[in-house]
Amino acid sequence: MATPAQQRSFSWLAKLINESEPRCGDVRVVAIDGQGAAGKSTFAARLRTALSATTPSTVVLHTDDFASWDTLFGWWPRLEDQVLTPWAHGEQARYRRYDWETREFGPWERCSPPSVLILEGVGSGRLAAASRLSSLIWVQTDQATRRRRAEARDGEQLREFWQLWIDAEEQHFRQDPTAGRADITVDGDPAVALDDPEHYFLPGG
Incomplete structure (x- = not known):
């Protein structure tokens, strides 16, 4: 069991973000x-x-909403143009989410600037984003665990894609070593049990 000194609460992290x-x-x-x-x-x-619980509005966007089969990591300009630049000027974002099954972009969506945007996904903390970020969190998990999770989530039919993805993301992080710039590193597969994983997490090394 993790000790109180090892754990951090999500409410603690939310406070840091609100103060950033x-x-x-x-x-x-x-x-x-x-x-x-x-x-x-x-x-x-x-x-x-x-x-x-502490902010007027929080929006979550996933990089998978902007990536596609044609460009696994070349989606940043679209996110910048459609979401971040409008919000930087206090305007509504206008964007389309990618559907990985139909391989097409969905209908246009609009969203007013929130108090906090959680941008989740591989490549979200890239160097090109640095000037926009208030916080960068890196989730660290070993490859064997990640491979097992991916196969359980995606099934055998995506095994070939998973290998393609691994090669692409390794190349991305060689060119853009994001982990070294993180404000907080999180253990994505803690060896010690947490009191309440819904409310606490374990910082990584």
Whole structure:
């Protein structure tokens, strides 16, 4: 069992984020980055719950909404143009989410600037985003655990894609070593049990 000194609460993290400087207009952008199947989506959902109790509005966007089969990592200009730049000027974002099954972009959506944007996904904390980010969180999980999670989540039919993805993300992080710039590193597969994983997490090394 993790000791109180080892654990941090999501409410503690929410307080840090609320006290951080907004760098995208009035929006505080929090990137949750890490390799595939590290546990980023789960962490983002729990952080959103904590932030929703203390902020007027919190929005979660996933990099998978902007990536596609044609460009796994070349989606940043679209996110910048459609979401971050409008919000930096206090205007509504207008964007389309990618559907990985139909391989098409969905209908246009609009969203007013929130208090906090949680941008979750591989590549969310890239260097190109640095000027927009109020916080960068890195979720660290070993490859064997991530591979097991991915196969349980996606099934055998995506095994070939998973290998393609691993190669692409390794190349991305060689060119852009995001983990070294993180404000907080999170253990995505803690060896010690947490009191309440919905409310607490274990910082990594």
